[in-house]
Amino acid sequence: MDWNLRSCARHGHVTYAPTEAELRPRLHALTPIGDAWRCLRCGDYVLGDPHGDGPAQDAPVLLRGKALRSAFILRLLAIERWVRGAIILLLGIAVLRFKSTQVSVKELVDRDLASLKPFFNQINFNVADSGTIKAIQNALDAKSSTLNLVAAFLIFYGLLQIVEGTGLWMLKRWGEYFAVVATALFIPLEIYEVTERVTLLRVGALIVNIAAVAYLLYSKRLFGLRGGVKAYEADLEEVSLLEVTTSAGTTSAGGTEADQASAGR
Known part of the structure; x- marks a missing residue:
C-alpha cells in the first residue's frame, strides 16, 4: 500500500512554494493549463496555487511513508x-x-x-x-x-x-x-x-x-x-528539515549528484 497516496486521497494534497531559489523549481512545473506544485506528501503535481509559501524551514511537517x-x-x-x-x-x-x-x-x-x-x-x-x-x-x-x-x-x-x-x-x-x-x-x-x-x-x-x-x-x-527520546526527536527533526527537498524526489533538469547531496544537507 502507498500510504502517502492513501492519505492524500482521504485528506487532500498539500503544496508549498519555498522562497529559496534552489528549491522552488524542484517543486514547481509550468503546464499548458497553468502552474502546478508538487505535493509534499505523495509527490504528485497539483494544478493551481500552492497552499502556502515561505522559507523551506517553515514548510508544513507531514507524516509520510x-x-x-x-x-x-x-x-x-x-x-x-x-x-x-x-x-x-x-x-x-x-x-x-x-x-x-x-x-x-x-x-x-x-x-x-x-x-x-x-x-x-x-x-x-x-x-x-x-x-x-x-x-x-x-x-x-x-x-x-x-x-x-x-x-x-x-x-x-x-x-x-x-x-x-x-x-x-x-x-x-x-x-x-x-x-x-x-x-x-x-x-x-x-x-x-x-x-x-x-x-x-x-x-x-x-x-x-x-x-x-x-x-x-x-x-x-x-x-x-x-537512543531514547533524543534519537527519536532527531529523527523527527531530520524529517522536518528535509521535508521540502525529499518531497521533490529529484533535482531539476540538469542537476548534478553534487547538487542533490548539497540539497540533502
Whole structure:
C-alpha cells in the first residue's frame, strides 16, 4: 500500500512554494493549463496555487511513508482501547447499580451491554468464561465496601483506557508510554487465562498485546531503547528539515549528484 497516496486521497494534497531559489523549481512545473506544485506528501503535481509559501524551514511537517503506517497502527490500537475502556466503565457502573442484588455478571452484561452482544458472539467471546469476569463475579459475593472498591477500580481503569486511547489517537508520546505500561501490566493476567483454557481469542489477544508492546518500544524508542527520546526527536527533526527537498524526489533538469547531496544537507 502507498500510504502517502492513501492519505492524500482521504485528506487532500498539500503544496508549498519555498522562497529559496534552489528549491522552488524542484517543486514547481509550468503546464499548458497553468502552474502546478508538487505535493509534499505523495509527490504528485497539483494544478493551481500552492497552499502556502515561505522559507523551506517553515514548510508544513507531514507524516509520510512509514510514519503514516505507524499512525494508522496507533489509531487502530486507540480504537481498541476505547472499546475496552467503554466495556470496563459499563461493568463498573453495573457493579454499583446491582451490588445490593444477587445477580450474576452475565446478567449484568445482558442488561447493560446488550448492544454489544452481537459483537461478543461474532468474536466468540463468552463473558462467563473470562478470568476477569470470574474475578468480578467472586467480588460480587463480598461485602458492600469491597464492591465499592471493585467498582471504583473498574471505573478508574476504564477511564485510563479511554485517556490512553485518546493519547494514541492524537499520536502523543505520553499515550505511547501509557499503552506500553498498561498493556504490559495485564499481560501476566492474559497468560494466566491462556494457561487455564486455551482459546483462539485468548491466544490472539495475548499475541496482539505482546506485539503492540514490542512495536511501541522498538519503533518509538521508549524507555531509552535505540537512543531514547533524543534519537527519536532527531529523527523527527531530520524529517522536518528535509521535508521540502525529499518531497521533490529529484533535482531539476540538469542537476548534478553534487547538487542533490548539497540539497540533502
